[in-house]
Amino acid sequence: MTLTFDSTLDLERMRRERHARLVASMHEDGIDALLLLGQGNIAYATGLRVPASDQNLAIHRRPVALVTVDGAAPHVWTWYPEGLPAELPADHAHDGLRLEFADGARTLASFVTDVCPAGTLAVDELTMPLHAAFAGRALMDPSVCLGRAKLQKTSDELECIRRAQRINEVAIEDVKAMVRPGVRGTELTGRLLERIFELGASANTVDPIWQAMPASIADGPFTMTGDIIFPLVTTPRPFEQGDVIWVDNGISYQGYQSDYGHTWIVGGEPDAVKKDQCARYRAVIRAVVDAMRPGVTARDLTRIAKGVEAGKRTPWLKHFYLAHGTGTESAEAPFVGTDLGDEFDETQVLAPGNVLVLEPVIWDDGQSGFRAEDIVAVTEDGAEMLSSLTYEDYS
Amino acid sequence: MPEHLGRTLSAMADAGIDALILGRDGNARFVSGADRLSLTGTRAFAPGCVVVRSTGKVHLMSTTDDGIPADIAHEQLYDMSWNPMTIAGNVAAIPGLADARTIGVDGMTPMMETILGGVLPGAELVDGETFLREVRRPKSAGDLDGIRNAVAVAEACLATVVAAVAPGITERELLGKFEARMGQLGVTTPAFEAATCVAGTTPRAIVTDRALRTGDLVHLRGGVLVEGWEGVLARTRAVDGATGPQGAAGERASAALGEAVAACRPGEVIAELRARPEVTALEGVGLGHEELADDDALRAADVVYVEVFVDQVLLGDVVHVTDAGPEILTTSPLDVA
Numbered sequence: 001m002t003l004t005f006d007s008t009l010d011l012e013r014m015r016r017e018r019h020a021r022l023v024a025s026m027h028e029d030g031i032d033a034l035l036l037l038g039q040g041n042i043a044y045a046t047g048l049r050v051p052a053s054d055q056n057l058a059i060h061r062r063p064v065a066l067v068t069v070d071g072a073a074p075h076v077w078t079w080y081p082e083g084l085p086a087e088l089p090a091d092h093a094h095d096g097l098r099l100e101f102a103d104g105a106r107t108l109a110s111f112v113t114d115v116c117p118a119g120t121l122a123v124d125e126l127t128m129p130l131h132a133a134f135a136g137r138a139l140m141d142p143s144v145c146l147g148r149a150k151l152q153k154t155s156d157e158l159e160c161i162r163r164a165q166r167i168n169e170v171a172i173e174d175v176k177a178m179v180r181p182g183v184r185g186t187e188l189t190g191r192l193l194e195r196i197f198e199l200g201a202s203a204n205t206v207d208p209i210w211q212a213m214p215a216s217i218a219d220g221p222f223t224m225t226g227d228i229i230f231p232l233v234t235t236p237r238p239f240e241q242g243d244v245i246w247v248d249n250g251i252s253y254q255g256y257q258s259d260y261g262h263t264w265i266v267g268g269e270p271d272a273v274k275k276d277q278c279a280r281y282r283a284v285i286r287a288v289v290d291a292m293r294p295g296v297t298a299r300d301l302t303r304i305a306k307g308v309e310a311g312k313r314t315p316w317l318k319h320f321y322l323a324h325g326t327g328t329e330s331a332e333a334p335f336v337g338t339d340l341g342d343e344f345d346e347t348q349v350l351a352p353g354n355v356l357v358l359e360p361v362i363w364d365d366g367q368s369g370f371r372a373e374d375i376v377a378v379t380e381d382g383a384e385m386l387s388s389l390t391y392e393d394y395s
Numbered sequence: 396m397p398e399h400l401g402r403t404l405s406a407m408a409d410a411g412i413d414a415l416i417l418g419r420d421g422n423a424r425f426v427s428g429a430d431r432l433s434l435t436g437t438r439a440f441a442p443g444c445v446v447v448r449s450t451g452k453v454h455l456m457s458t459t460d461d462g463i464p465a466d467i468a469h470e471q472l473y474d475m476s477w478n479p480m481t482i483a484g485n486v487a488a489i490p491g492l493a494d495a496r497t498i499g500v501d502g503m504t505p506m507m508e509t510i511l512g513g514v515l516p517g518a519e520l521v522d523g524e525t526f527l528r529e530v531r532r533p534k535s536a537g538d539l540d541g542i543r544n545a546v547a548v549a550e551a552c553l554a555t556v557v558a559a560v561a562p563g564i565t566e567r568e569l570l571g572k573f574e575a576r577m578g579q580l581g582v583t584t585p586a587f588e589a590a591t592c593v594a595g596t597t598p599r600a601i602v603t604d605r606a607l608r609t610g611d612l613v614h615l616r617g618g619v620l621v622e623g624w625e626g627v628l629a630r631t632r633a634v635d636g637a638t639g640p641q642g643a644a645g646e647r648a649s650a651a652l653g654e655a656v657a658a659c660r661p662g663e664v665i666a667e668l669r670a671r672p673e674v675t676a677l678e679g680v681g682l683g684h685e686e687l688a689d690d691d692a693l694r695a696a697d698v699v700y701v702e703v704f705v706d707q708v709l710l711g712d713v714v715h716v717t718d719a720g721p722e723i724l725t726t727s728p729l730d731v732a
Contacts, residue, residue, distance in 0.1 A: 002567070002604060039436040051600040052435040053587035054620055056421040056683025059502075062437050082599050100524055100686050125439040126503045128522035141505035190578015193585075194571035197602070204574075207433040207583050221461040224474050229459040233432050236581040319458050319475055330434075338477035 002200035003167055007159055011254060014156035015047035015085055018149070019067070019074070025149040026069045032119025034067040034142055035112055037099070040328040041065075041124050041146055043255035046074050049083030052203035052252075059127075061096060066112060075115070077108070099127040109133035147333045151325070152353030158377055160256035161326065161355060162386045164201070165375055168251050168258040169388060171195035181241045181267045185210035185234040192249060201251040205330055208249035210234055216365045227318040228363060230371070241267040244274075244368045250330050257330045259357045261373030262389070270394045277362045277370035278394045284308045284315050284360040285374050288322075292356070292376060292383035298323075298336040298348035305337075305360060315360045323356040326375065331357075354378040355386065370394075397466065398535060399425050400446070400453055406530045407448045413495035415446040415523050416486065416511070418502050421682045422527050424623045427453045430462040433584045433620070440502035442482060442511075447491040454489050456482070479510055487514035499523025531681055533696040538624070539715060542680060542698055543724055545626030546713050549586075549619045550727045552576040553628060556591060556617070560632045562609050566591050566602040573617045586618030586625050586683060594631065594707040598675065609635040612644075612731065614709045616702075623682045627700050628725045629711035637732035641708075645731035648673075648708035652729065655703050659714050659721040661695045668693070676702035680713050698724070 022045055026034055036042045039050065039058065042065040050063055064077040073089050079096030097104035105127060112121065122142035126134070153161070175192045189208045196204060209231040214220040221229050231248055239245065243266040251258050265274065287308045288301050305322050309315040316322040322337035334348045336356065355377050363369035375386040389395075403426050407415070417423050420431065423444035445454040454471045457463060463472070473485040487493060492515065500511075501524040511520070534542065555576040556569050569591035577585065592599040594612035607613055611634040618627030631648070633641045651673040658668055659677075666689035668677050679685030680698045693699070695718045702711030712725040 037437065038439055049601060051588050051590065054433065054435060054584065054683050055419065055438065056625075056685070057587050058436045059419065060684055060686045080600050082601050098686065098689075100528070101688055103689070123505060125437075126505075128500065128503065128524055131503050132522070139505045141509075143506060184581065186578050186581045186583050188578070189583040190575040193574035193578065197567045197571040197574070200567070200604075203435065203588060205435050209432075221459045222469060224458045224469075224472055227458075229461065231432060232459070232461050233430055234583050321477070335477060339481065340477050 001198070003170060005163055005166075007162070009159045009163070010156055011047065012087060014154060014160070015087070017154045017156070018044055020071070021149040022067060022146070023069060023071045025145045026067070028148070029122075029145045030120055031122045031140060031142065031145055032069050033112065033116035033121050034145070035121065035123045036065040036067065037062055037126070038124045039063070042076075044146070044150060044328045046076050046088070047085040047255070048076055048078060049202065049255065050078065050080050052205065060098070060100060062099065064097065064099070064108060066115060068115060075111070099130055102129050102132070105129035105133040150327050151333055152351055153327060153355055153377070154353070157256065157327065158353070158355070158386065160254045161258070161375065164251060164253035164256050164258035165260070165387045167196055167199045167201050167253060168249065168260045171199055172247075172260060176264065179239065179245070179264055179266055182238045184236045184238050186236045189234060196251045200253070202254055203252045205252050205257060206250045207234060209247065211246045212237070212239065212243040213246050213368050215368050225318045228361065228369070230317060239266045246371050248373070255328050257326045257328070259326055259330065259373050259375060261359055261371060262391070263370045263372060263394070265394070273364070273367050274370065275394060277364065277367075278391055280309065280362045281360055281370045281372060282391055284362070285358055288358055289374070289376055289383050289385070292350060292378055293381060294351050294378060296350045298334060298345035299342055302337045302342070302345055309362070313363060315362060317361055320359070322360060323358045326355055326357050350378045352378055352380050397428055397464070398537070399428070403446060403527070403530050404448055404451055406526070407446070410526055411497055412499045412521065412523070412526060413448050413497050414492055415499045415527070416442045417444040417446070417500070417523065418442065419524070421531075421623075421685075422501050422524070423455065424682050425527065425531050427455055427467060428464040429455055429457070429467070430623070431457070439504050440500065440507055441479075442486045442507075445486060445489050445492065447489060447495065449491040449494065452490075456485075479506065483510045483514045497521055499526050501527065528686060531685060532679065533694070534681065534698050534715070538681065539698070541622060541624035542626065542713065545619055545621040545624040546628070546724050547626065548577065548580055548582055548621050549617055549626035549628055550725065551580060552619065553615055553617050553630060553727060556589070556615050557630065557632055560607065560613060560634055562635055563606055565604055565606045566593065567604060569613070569615070570602045577619055582619050582621050584620040586620050586627055589615070589617035591615050594709070598704055598709050607634045610638065612641060612707050616709065616711065620683060625680050625683050627680065627711070627713060628727060629702055629709050630727060630729065631708045631710060631731050633731045641731055644706035644708050645729070648703055648705035648710050649729040651703045651705045652701065652710045652712060655701050656712060656714050656721050656723060659693060659699060659701060659716050661693055661716060661718060663693045665689055665691050665693065673703040673705050674701070675704045675709070676700060676711065
């Protein structure tokens with residue numbers, strides 16, 4: 001049975017509001033036509049659904065969208081017509097193109113040129129034949145334009161994220177019940193994928209991670225950064241008694257991503273050290289979430305998180321972040337605590353509708369650590385949890 | 396040196412390509428053998444893997460050597476970053492790359508083109524995807540073993556789905572059965588989310604909440620990646636036993652698949668094979684989906700996925716093209732009941 005929800009979700013309204021935001025953002029950057037080849041960008045701009053597939057297939061069966069600043073319905077090219085939004089006019093729906101070949105690329109470039117002969121054209125990514133087909137035409141990078149539109153989620157977008165996360169959390173209950181010495185991470189993956197589809201997920205988006213963590217960094221695999229190595233690809237290695245498993249997986253609902261993280265102990269209860277690590281994780285989350293409101297910067301949040309763990313290691317992974325945004329991409333702006341540095345973080349100012357996936361890491365070298373994930377939306381005057389785990393006493 | 400990298404370097408010399416900067420998983424896996432975390436969907440180009448012809452070395456963006464073959468030294472790994480300028484700097488520092496005049500790339504973004512142009516001035520960026528597609532295309536005996544193994548896993552997963560076909564089960568629950576079996580077999584990477592969809596006038600690829608009913612035909616199309624290699628197949632089953640007309644449709648589809656497979660011989664033009672009225676797919680199979688051009692012809696050592704759709708029955712097999720004729724790698728029964 002699929003999971004049912006009492007809350008309101010109006011997908012048609014969501015598509016309309018997103019399109020309006022994107023067009024407004026194009027106005028701001030002086031973009032006349034926006035050509036999109038990235039799946040997450042197309043999902044955002046048009047509401048098109050495509051079946052999830054490995055990148056090798058996805059790039060060859062990629063959809064395309066063309067958004068124009070006049071606010072007209074976008075043009076969409078897809079191999080999967082059943083995924084077209086109902087309200088898209090029939091003459092704006094086109095068959096999928098083989099963009100790795102000159103013919104398909106020229107067909108698209110010539111359509112785009114007809115629609116936008118001389119104005120400013122922005123393109124998120126290019127196949128090399130498409131690159132050749134646009135030779136001589138200036139192409140603008142639309143990252144800023146797309147980021148501006150996506151940054152503040154509508155109520156329907158927030159509801160999609162809430163539902164994606166709920167499906168993920170419910171599915172994981174069955175998976176967690178399987179954890180014992182001898183079970184393999186790959187079996188957990190099988191059960192998780194089975195369960196998310198039963199519950200109504202639209203797609204799985206990342207190979208699920210159940211990584212046995214070493215007691216200390218030196219016991220783990222080679223590291224370029226000197227820091228904890230995570231995530232690693234799941235293998236059929238059987239879990240052992242006492243393994244500390246860091247869990248990370250992501251599914252999607254109507255194009256929106258969930259992000260589930262937790263730490264599990266195989267075949268036993270957490271001892272006092274582990275309970276303390278969990279409590280410190282919760283303390284970081286509490287402090288950061290309490291501070292989240294419009295006007296607060298990413299730099300404020302990293303300062304607060306470090307303050308909770310004062311005198312200890314920075315409470316997140318060096319090659320990642322304290323938090324990332326989420327939406328139609330699993331990790332999108334805003335980013336908090338990346339190697340872009342404090343000065344960059346200072347410029348990231350929270351606004352209503354921003355969504356952050358907080359993923360602090362508590363690590364005591366020699367004693368392993370605790371990592372989980374909490375999804376939080378910025379509201380008009382504070383923050384709202386979109387995920388529902390509290391991790392109290394490692395639960 | 397691993398065979399795939401050797402073949403790549405030799406083809407680079409023939410094509411006058413000094414280096415490759417690659418963003419795509421299939422290409423990176425082909426040249427390096429690295430097993431990296433699989434994410435679904437498209438991703439914008441970013442330089443995740445570099446091949447330098449003058450040194451013969453492959454370099455990977457990775458924070459660890461886990462999943463990286465032992466013949467790739469730690470010095471051949473470069474760090475990731477959230478700052479594209481930092482990544483470009485790491486790439487530009489790779490020994491020998493600064494001297495490369497012609498660099499093949501497998502995609503581009505306007506921003507990355509500007510940044511790479513800044514750190515590698517004077518280099519011309521050319522189409523590395525078309526180049527590598529040719530290099531990846533002929534399948535060695537070892538490659539074939541990988542594909543056979545993947546096909547066997549996909550068939551085992553599909554057999555579990557076939558056994559679950561019954562009135563009341565939903566399309567999305569059938570998809571779940573495929574993936575559960577896959578995980579039990581130690582594999583976590585579907586090639587695509589299985590299309591377990593009730594038959595209609597055209598095949599669908601996105602499952603719904605629709606429950607199967609007696610008298611339905613249901614399409615069962617699934618694929619997996621095992622150590623990167625793809626295995627894929629499509630079958631159709633009647634729910635609760637085939638009616639006479641359904642059984643006959645199954646036989647017509649099975650015959651059509653046989654004819655389409657028989658036509659897969661060296662020299663046959665791809666567009667003509669695709670133009671057969673019953674054929675819905677003719678695609679390359681390798682490290683995931685591999686694309687074939689319409690105006691190209693089949694060659695010995697190609698491996699292709701051939702699919703037909705006849706009277707609502709969808710059937711697809713993986714076929715090894717040889718000079719001695721097509722060799723079918725899929726063994727699952729074709730009947731609908």
